[in-house]
Every structure is written in structure tokens, then in C-alpha cells.
Amino acid sequence: MLYVCTYYSGRGTGISKFSTAALEEPITPPVKVELTKLLINGQFVDAASGKTFPTLDPRTGQLIANVAEGDIEDVNRAVPAARKAFDEGPWPRMTAYQRSKILLRFADLVEKHTDEIAALEAWDNGKPYEQAASVEIPLFVRLFRYYAGWADKIHGLTLQADGPHHVQTLHEPIGVAGQIIPWNFPLLMYSWKVGPALACGNTVVLKTAEQTPLSALYVSKLFHEAGLPPGVLNIVSGYGPRVGAALASHMDVDKLAFTGSTNTGQIVLGLAAKSNLKPVTLELGGKSPFIVCEDANVDEAVDLAHDALFFNQGQCCCAGSRTFVHERVYDQFVEKAKARALKRVVGDPFRKGVEQGPQVDSKQFDKILKYIRSGVDGGATLETGGQRFGSNGYYIQPTVFSNVQDDMLIATDEIFGPVQTILKFKDINEVIRRANATHFGLAAGVFTQNLDTANTLTRALKAGTVWINCFDVFDAAIPLGGYKMSGHGREKGIYSLSNYLQVKAIWVDGGATLETGGQRFGSNGYYIQPTVFSNVQDDMLIATNEIFGPVQTILKFKDINEVIRRANATHFGLAAGVFTQNLDTANTLT
Numbered sequence: 001m002l003y004v005c006t007y008y009s010g011r012g013t014g015i016s017k018f019s020t021a022a023l024e025e026p027i028t029p030p031v032k033v034e035l036t037k038l039l040i041n042g043q044f045v046d047a048a049s050g051k052t053f054p055t056l057d058p059r060t061g062q063l064i065a066n067v068a069e070g071d072i073e074d075v076n077r078a079v080p081a082a083r084k085a086f087d088e089g090p091w092p093r094m095t096a097y098q099r100s101k102i103l104l105r106f107a108d109l110v111e112k113h114t115d116e117i118a119a120l121e122a123w124d125n126g127k128p129y130e131q132a133a134s135v136e137i138p139l140f141v142r143l144f145r146y147y148a149g150w151a152d153k154i155h156g157l158t159l160q161a162d163g164p165h166h167v168q169t170l171h172e173p174i175g176v177a178g179q180i181i182p183w184n185f186p187l188l189m190y191s192w193k194v195g196p197a198l199a200c201g202n203t204v205v206l207k208t209a210e211q212t213p214l215s216a217l218y219v220s221k222l223f224h225e226a227g228l229p230p231g232v233l234n235i236v237s238g239y240g241p242r243v244g245a246a247l248a249s250h251m252d253v254d255k256l257a258f259t260g261s262t263n264t265g266q267i268v269l270g271l272a273a274k275s276n277l278k279p280v281t282l283e284l285g286g287k288s289p290f291i292v293c294e295d296a297n298v299d300e301a302v303d304l305a306h307d308a309l310f311f312n313q314g315q316c317c318c319a320g321s322r323t324f325v326h327e328r329v330y331d332q333f334v335e336k337a338k339a340r341a342l343k344r345v346v347g348d349p350f351r352k353g354v355e356q357g358p359q360v361d362s363k364q365f366d367k368i369l370k371y372i373r374s375g376v377d378g379g380a381t382l383e384t385g386g387q388r389f390g391s392n393g394y395y396i397q398p399t400v401f402s403n404v405q406d407d408m409l410i411a412t413d414e415i416f417g418p419v420q421t422i423l424k425f426k427d428i429n430e431v432i433r434r435a436n437a438t439h440f441g442l443a444a445g446v447f448t449q450n451l452d453t454a455n456t457l458t459r460a461l462k463a464g465t466v467w468i469n470c471f472d473v474f475d476a477a478i479p480l481g482g483y484k485m486s487g488h489g490r491e492k493g494i495y496s497l498s499n500y501l502q503v504k505a506i507w508v509d510g511g512a513t514l515e516t517g518g519q520r521f522g523s524n525g526y527y528i529q530p531t532v533f534s535n536v537q538d539d540m541l542i543a544t545n546e547i548f549g550p551v552q553t554i555l556k557f558k559d560i561n562e563v564i565r566r567a568n569a570t571h572f573g574l575a576a577g578v579f580t581q582n583l584d585t586a587n588t589l590t
């Protein structure tokens with residue numbers, strides 16, 4: 001039996017009622033929690049302090065497991081382990097082909113264990129099990145296979161310099177990468193961070209989110225089964241201001257990658273600056289516009305806009321959280337968006353067919369309800385939802401606001417919950433201006449059949465991703481990242497490799513040796529110093545062209561046949577000189 005939001009009211013009355021009976025008895029997840037310790041140097045170990053913290057089940061707020069609580073001391077154990085694995089261990093030294101085979105074996109193992117991993121993810125985070133199994137884990141596996149393919153295709157260039165030098169660039173791993181991930185897609189964020197870092201030959205210390213520490217520990221055990229050497233990947237579970245801050249400010253972490261809120265992004269960037277200036281990539285929040293143009297097929301637009309906002313309980317950095325709808329179709333759109341929200345299946349994430357589970361924790365739950373209250377108080381029209389769902393755990397009713405104004409908090413802030421805000425617009429230039437009037441710039445969606453409109457919007461929107469007639473499509477090869485305060489840098493695809501590589505330029509002197517002279521003589525007239533070059537090579541300009549000046553070029557040779565060949569290797573043939581006492585030699589040469 002499905003526990004669907006059931007709508008009892010007539011059209012437009014705004015009254016709705018949801019059936020919540022099912023939530024009283026949560027389904028037992030089909031997995032055991034076995035790994036709860038820190039992973040340091042290939043071993044699962046207790047925190048140095050011996051402390052643990054609870055990770056909770058968002059369906060009930062009850063304990064799932066106590067997990068080792070890392071702290072500064074543990075970061076100070078994990079970073080040297082990663083350092084040693086980088087400086088002395090096999091990982092950066094093995095062939096890239098070997099590395100790629102380990103990444104591929106890992107992807108196979110994760111795929112094989114999809115059921116248990118999806119169960120852990122759904123349990124710890126509250127997302128529907130079916131979505132974890134059919135979206136997040138396949139994307140995870142795909143990403144590791146993608147970067148396994150890159151491992152042996154990372155190389156530098158041979159370059160042409162202005163002077164007589166041979167120049168090449170080496171693309172070297174950067175060293176120890178510190179990585180801090182959030183709780184909304186624990187596995188996906190793990191893959192976006194760990195995949196490119198390890199493919200490039202780095203070592204990693206990863207901090208998972210305190211709400212969702214379990215799945216990363218599980219898959220990291222599989223990584224070692226796949227042949228990952230100890231110390232290459234270390235996991236320190238724990239709280240942000242302790243473990244996260246210690247990583248961001250560690251003097252021996254060479255690079256930091258962070259995904260999470262803009263506020264915390266500013267903190268870690270500051271810590272990196274104040275410590276060793278490690279480069280930082282940031283994937284931060286958003287308030288992405290989803291623009292429904294006047295020519296849109298309203299039914300299709302409603303479905304897409306619904307998914308763009310409500311997917312993953314609305315806890316997506318890319319969520320289409322400002323739904324701009326053209327005035328010509330606005331009323332129709334609002335009516336249908338409300339109907340769609342009312343049909344949304346909210347319930348236990350382990351139940352088949354459930355579209356929406358609970359929010360991740362009480363902090364997010366409270367924050368979302370506070371935003372909903374501010375929407376109501378600010379004068380937006382609450383079309384449906386607006387309340388907690390059931391009386392247990394952190395479920396929230398799918399919520400739709402119409403008549404939203406640009407300056408309301410629900411239109412400016414990242415709510416990160418199942419709250420759709422629908423705004424009205426009149427023309428394209430207006431919606432471009434309003435869509436861009438935010439400090440965020442992560443993504444945007446456009447719904448139109450008009451090619452000119454689509455082209456105008458894709459060029460004008462200040463966002464790292466623009467989806468036209470689609471939304472939330474992800475691919476390992478396609479970069480994701482933000483304009484403005486939505487972040488620094490890009491993750492995934494070829495772009496993420498540069499986050500984890502140093503570029504070293506190597507200059508080899510290919511020039512002749514200037515023995516003397518080389519300058520003008522005096523400051524008057526056209527005098528030049530008598531100039532002598534040694535170590536001249538045949539293909540240098542001073543050896544091939546007629547200089548017609550006081551410049552002697554001295555070339556070295558070994559035997560007669562060689563010097564004959566080289567002396568003749570010119571388009572000129574005016575004269576030659578030979579200096580020898582040996583008659584045979586003289587005859588041969590002449």
C-alpha cells in the first residue's frame with residue numbers, strides 16, 4: 001500500500017490533508033551498519049579521544065549508530081598518513097594504467113553492492129531508496145569509470161618558446177587533497193571529489209558530513225578490496241568546525257575541495273588563506289531560476305519544474321527554486337503545479353513508489369518551516385502544503401507558493417527543502433534581469449520551444465549550468481560549478497583534472513654558448529663587438545643563415561664523413577675552407 005498525499009478539498013480552496021498513517025512504523029532497512037570508525041592509513045580506528053557521535057534516522061530522529069568522532073588530533077594522524085602515501089607510497093609511482101585498473105575494480109564492486117549501499121544512503125539521509133539505487137549509485141559508478149579512463153591520459157605538452165630552448169610541461173599530482181562534503185548526496189559528492197583526485201595520483205583526507213557518515217565508510221572498505229594502497233584515502237568523520245576547519249587550515253594539505261553552504265565556503269577559504277594558501281575549489285549554494293516562457297506546453301513545464309525543485313526533498317544545490325512563469329500562462333501553471341505537489345508521494349523512503357522522504361535532520365526541518373512561515377507572513381499565497389507531514393521524523397508537506405515577490409526571503413535565500421516559489425514575469429529582458437539579480441549563479445532552467453529565446457537566455461543567464469527543456473541532468477564528463485557566490489572552479493569532466501594537478505614547466509637550454517662579445521661596441525655608429533659562439537647546433541639560425549657580421553659560430557664534429565654531410569647540408573655553396581696536414585683528408589674534402 002502506498003501512502004500518498006491525499007487531497008480532500010475542492011479546487012482553489014487551499015485546504016489539503018495528507019495521510020500519514022504509514023510513518024508510525026518505519027520499515028527496517030535491509031542492511032547492517034558495520035563500519036563506524038575512522039579510516040586512517042588503511043585501518044578502521046577509533047577517534048584519538050575515544051568519542052563518538054550519533055547519526056540519526058531522519059524518519060524518526062532515532063539513533064542509527066554511534067560513529068567515531070574525529071577531531072584535530074585525528075586530522076593530525078590522517079594527513080601524515082596521506083603525506084607518506086604520497087611521498088613514499090606506491091600510488092603516485094605505479095603506472096597510471098595500474099591506478100586505472102584499481103578505480104575500475106572499485107566501480108565494479110560498488111555496482112555489485114548497490115543494494116546495501118543504497119540502503120545505507122537512504123537510511124542515513126532519508127532519500128528514497130529507489131532513487132539512491134537508480135540515480136546516485138549509477139552516477140557514482142559511472143564517474144569512477146570515467147576518471148579511470150583519464151588516469152593514463154594525463155600528460156603535459158611540448159612547447160615552442162621564443163628563445164633557443166626546449167620546453168615541456170609536466171602535469172604532476174598536487175599532493176594531499178583535503179575534501180569536505182555535505183549530506184545531500186553523500187555518495188555523489190564522494191565521487192566528484194575522490195574520483196579525479198585519485199585518478200591524478202593524489203592522496204586524500206575526506207571529511208564526510210556529520211549527518212551522513214555511513215555510506216562513505218562502506219564504499220571505502222570496497223576501495224581497499226579493489227587494491228587501493230593504505231593511506232591513499234583517509235576518512236575522518238566528525239563536525240565541521242573541528243575536523244573540517246582542521247583540514248582547511250592544515251599546513252600539509254596541498255589542496256582543498258569543499259561542497260556546502262556559501263557561509264561555510266567563506267570560512268574554509270579564509271582558513272586556507274591564513275594557513276598555507278592552498279588552492280580551494282568551492283561548490284556552494286544556489287537559488288537557481290527555472291524560467292517558463294509564454295510558448296511553453298504548460299503540462300510538461302509543470303512536471304519539469306516540479307522535479308527541478310522537489311527532487312531529493314528539495315535538498316539540491318542546483319534546485320530550480322525560483323520558478324519564473326510568463327504572465328500569459330501563470331494562472332494555469334500555478335493551478336497545475338499545486339495539483340502536481342498534492343499528488344507527490346511522501347512517505348517512508350524504503351517504501352516502493354515513494355517520491356519524497358524526510359528532510360535530513362531537525363536543523364534543516366526547522367529552517368524550512370521557518371522559511372515557510374516567512375513566506376506566509378510576507379504575503380505570498382500558500383497554495384498547498386506548508387506544514388510538517390505526520391508527527392514523527394522530519395517530513396515536510398510538498399509546498400507551493402504563488403504571488404512571490406523578488407525581495408521575499410523565500411525568493412532570495414536557499415531554502416533547501418520541498419518549497420516551490422512561483423514568480424510572474426512579462427518579458428524576456430525583465431526575467432533576465434530578475435533571474436540574475438542574486439549573488440548565486442549555479443544553474444538555470446529554461447522551458448521554451450523558441451530557439452531565439454533559448455539562445456538569448458543561455459547567453460544572458462549568469463550561471464555555471466543552463467538546462468534547456470531539461471533539468472538536473474548530470475554526467476561524469478560535463479562540468480558543474482558556479483558563477484558568483486555559488487563557487488570557484490568546476491567539478492567533473494576534464495575541468496576537474498586541473499584542480500588536482502600542478503603544472504611544472506621544464507626549460508632545457510638548447511642555445512649556443514656566447515663565449516665573448518654579443519653587444520654593440522661603443523654608443524656611436526654601427527660597431528659590434530667581435531662575437532664568438534661555441535656549442536652551435538646545425539639547425540640554429542646562426543648556423544643556417546648568412547649573418548654577414550663579426551659573429552663566429554664554432555661547431556663540433558667527430559669524423560670526416562659526418563662533417564662532409566653537415567658542411568653540405570645547406571642551400572649555399574659558395575666557398576669552403578679546410579685546415580689539415582693530411583693529404584688524403586685534404587683530397588677527400590676538396
Ligand code: NAI
Pocket residue numbers: 180181182183184207208209210238239240241242243244245248259260261262264265267268283284285286316317364367414415416
Ligand atoms: P555546511 O556548509 O555547514 O556543511 C557542509 C560541510 O561543511 C559539512 O561536512 C560540514 O561538517 C562542514 N563544515 C561546517 N562548518 C565547517 C567549518 N567551520 N569548517 C569546515 N567545515 C565545516 O552546511 P549545513 O549546515 O549542513 O547546511 C546549511 C545550508 O547549506 C543548507 O540549508 C543549504 O542551504 C546549504 N547546503 C548546500 C549544499 C550544496 O550542495 N551546495 C550542501 C549542503 C548544504
Ligand code: MG
Pocket residue numbers: 055056057058123124125211212213
Ligand atoms: Mg543520518
